[in-house]
Amino acid sequence: MDPIIATRDLRKVYRLGRVEVPALRGVDLTVQEGEFVAVVGPSGCGKSTLLHVLGGLTSPSTGSVLVDGNDFTRMSDADRTRFRRHKIGFVFQRFNLLPTLTAQQNIAIAQHIQGNGFNPHRFQAIVEMLGLQEKLKRRPYALSGGEQQRVAIARAVICEPKILLADEPTGNLDSENSQVVLNMMRTLNRTFRQTILMITHNPEAAAVADRIIRMRDGRIISD
Amino acid sequence: MVNRMIISNILHRPVRTAVSALAVAIEVGMVMLVVGLTHGMVHENARRVEGVGADLLIQPPNSSFLFGLSQAPMPLKIGDRLAQVPHVLAVAPALFVLNSVGGINVIYGIDLQSFTRLSGGFVYHAGGPFTGPMDILVDDIYAKANRIKVGQQINMLNHQFRVAGIVEHGKGARLFIPLATAEDLLGVQDRASIFYVKCTEPGYVESVTEAIHDLPGKYQVLPIKEYMSLMTSNNLPGLDAFITAMIGIAVAIGFLVIFLSMYTTITERTREIGILKSLGASKGYIIAIILREAGLLSVVGILAGYGGAAVGRKAILAAFPTLSVELTFLWALYAASLALLGSLLGAFYPALRAAQLDPVDALAYE
Ligand SMILES: Nc1ncnc2c1ncn2[C@@H]1O[C@H](COP(=O)(O)OP(=O)(O)OP(=O)(O)O)[C@@H](O)[C@H]1O
Ligand SMILES: [Mg+2]
Numbered sequence: 001m002d003p004i005i006a007t008r009d010l011r012k013v014y015r016l017g018r019v020e021v022p023a024l025r026g027v028d029l030t031v032q033e034g035e036f037v038a039v040v041g042p043s044g045c046g047k048s049t050l051l052h053v054l055g056g057l058t059s060p061s062t063g064s065v066l067v068d069g070n071d072f073t074r075m076s077d078a079d080r081t082r083f084r085r086h087k088i089g090f091v092f093q094r095f096n097l098l099p100t101l102t103a104q105q106n107i108a109i110a111q112h113i114q115g116n117g118f119n120p121h122r123f124q125a126i127v128e129m130l131g132l133q134e135k136l137k138r139r140p141y142a143l144s145g146g147e148q149q150r151v152a153i154a155r156a157v158i159c160e161p162k163i164l165l166a167d168e169p170t171g172n173l174d175s176e177n178s179q180v181v182l183n184m185m186r187t188l189n190r191t192f193r194q195t196i197l198m199i200t201h202n203p204e205a206a207a208v209a210d211r212i213i214r215m216r217d218g219r220i221i222s223d
Numbered sequence: 224m225v226n227r228m229i230i231s232n233i234l235h236r237p238v239r240t241a242v243s244a245l246a247v248a249i250e251v252g253m254v255m256l257v258v259g260l261t262h263g264m265v266h267e268n269a270r271r272v273e274g275v276g277a278d279l280l281i282q283p284p285n286s287s288f289l290f291g292l293s294q295a296p297m298p299l300k301i302g303d304r305l306a307q308v309p310h311v312l313a314v315a316p317a318l319f320v321l322n323s324v325g326g327i328n329v330i331y332g333i334d335l336q337s338f339t340r341l342s343g344g345f346v347y348h349a350g351g352p353f354t355g356p357m358d359i360l361v362d363d364i365y366a367k368a369n370r371i372k373v374g375q376q377i378n379m380l381n382h383q384f385r386v387a388g389i390v391e392h393g394k395g396a397r398l399f400i401p402l403a404t405a406e407d408l409l410g411v412q413d414r415a416s417i418f419y420v421k422c423t424e425p426g427y428v429e430s431v432t433e434a435i436h437d438l439p440g441k442y443q444v445l446p447i448k449e450y451m452s453l454m455t456s457n458n459l460p461g462l463d464a465f466i467t468a469m470i471g472i473a474v475a476i477g478f479l480v481i482f483l484s485m486y487t488t489i490t491e492r493t494r495e496i497g498i499l500k501s502l503g504a505s506k507g508y509i510i511a512i513i514l515r516e517a518g519l520l521s522v523v524g525i526l527a528g529y530g531g532a533a534v535g536r537k538a539i540l541a542a543f544p545t546l547s548v549e550l551t552f553l554w555a556l557y558a559a560s561l562a563l564l565g566s567l568l569g570a571f572y573p574a575l576r577a578a579q580l581d582p583v584d585a586l587a588y589e
Binding site: 052055057058078081082083084085086088090092096097098099100101105108109110112113114155 | 224225227228231232234235494495497498499500501502503504505506508581582583
């Protein structure tokens with residue numbers, strides 16, 4: 001079976017005026033569908049950049065990126081946006097909910113953007129799995145960090161993305177809430193065969209994954 | 224869904240919402256009142272001229288149909304010749320004197336006898352006709368606006384006039400003085416600015432018009448119907464420019480405030496825009512959100528502007544009873560379209576900027 005993610009000699013250089021910052025210096029990565037991969041490495045080694053490229057938020061500088069058979073190096077910005085809309089779910093360290101919307105609306109907006117309309121069955125299943133039934137009418141400020149992150153996860157997976165990309169999802173949570181969120185990711189991976197790529201600084205969090213990738217200076221140093 | 228987000232957003236910043244809507248309301252109210260006031264005044268003036276009851280207006284050659292602003296008055300004896308034209312029932316001269324006390328208005332110098340014959344006579348609310356040269360007749364609206372009573376002395380054109388009577392409004396001017404007095408004030412003799420002509424039957428208007436055209440002197444003949452159709456602000460070059468300028472200012476206010484409002488909004492919501500982009504929202508989706516928000520703000524403003532225009536009209540009429548304000552449905556529609564268009568244009572650049580934000584930068588924005 002074709003891998004869901006396959007990069008070859010992936011490079012990304014940020015330009016800050018005249019200074020060039022090489023964030024990714026040749027990443028070769030293959031991920032199969034249904035895998036739960038943790039990415040670890042020191043700060044500034046390019047983990048987030050890798051995630052952004054894989055999710056189509058930024059374009060790679062050189063090298064090839066195939067995600068679910070789509071070649072990002074050949075895709076326009078609009079095409080990458082469309083791809084992201086249908087195939088990718090993001091979870092960030094900062095929970096990134098829309099502050100003026102309720103939890104329910106925060107989840108539903110992903111379905112609206114995707115354009116397939118509200119799917120109550122999927123919504124119900126996800127909300128129950130994440131234990132959010134009681135919190136749906138609340139706005140983000142009235143939710144704890146753990147609850148906010150669970151809403152963010154619900155939003156990320158409501159449209160059944162091919163890949164869930166999580167950038168330090170437990171980075172702002174205490175250990176108890178971290179455990180809850182990690183268990184959710186684990187469950188998502190097990191029950192729905194959700195492919196997950198999760199960045200983390202926490203060895204315990206990384207241990208939840210099937211596979212741990214270590215990065216340093218824009219390269220993968222162990223897999 | 225998006226509607227809820229837009230409504231949440233505009234409720235989230237009540238002051239911004241109120242100020243933006245207020246700017247649009249001012250825009251709409253200003254357009255409607257300026258247009259309503261100029262149209263109202265022009266139409267009201269025209270109706271008063273119509274109310275004299277003449278079929279034809281005779282003016283000096285090359286004069287504009289704008290009364291009071293025309294050139295040298297005509298000799299009074301032309302009136303005699305007009306009266307001899309077949310099928311002419313009555314001829315009444317009037318000499319215009321411009322008065323700037325209490326707003327610019329025209330005082331008619333009239334020969335009471337001919338004016339009465341042509342117009343059917345004044346209806347006196349109080350007092351009666353002129354008895355002396357320094358007598359003045361005032362219409363009921365002017366009297367009410369200036370609290371004038373019969374017998375009172377009023378200062379007009381640096382002369383003291385005695386209010387002889389208060390008459391029903393709607394016969395040419397609001398103020399009338401004897402023709403001879405008007406001539407003295409202007410320093411002319413036996414002159415008239417206009418002759419009102421009434422035919423024996425309305426059917427004779429055309430033949431009388433032609434007969435007057437054939438008289439020597441090339442006097443300008445204007446059937447009252449034609450005059451009424453000319454008396455719209457579109458035909459009054461100065462007024463038209465004035466209205467256009469005022470509308471331009473109003474639209475600029477709305478445009479700039481909405482522009483600034485939406486511009487600050489997208490700066491404030493940079494992260495949220497990043498979130499929407501990370502969820503796969505297209506540029507079109509983001510532009511649509513911003514434009515719809517601006518559209519909603521302006522709809523609220525337009526409704527408030529309608530209310531403001533109605534209240535403003537009441538206030539103007541209460542303070543200045545001699546003015547007239549016509550709020551028309553058509554102009555309500557124009558004002559709304561202008562406001563909406565201005566808002567959408569004002570929001571367009573901010574929307575475009577929002578749509579072009581780099582999602583990664585936007586998500587990192589503090
Ligand atoms: N928008 C940007 N412009 C310029 N340089 C950037 C930008 N984003 C990241 N970088 C640089 O690229 C390198 C990799 O950054 P990245 O955010 O991918 O690291 P990271 O592994 O996620 O670090 P952390 O663990 O601290 O989140 C860093 O040197 C960073 O300074
Ligand atoms: Mg990072």
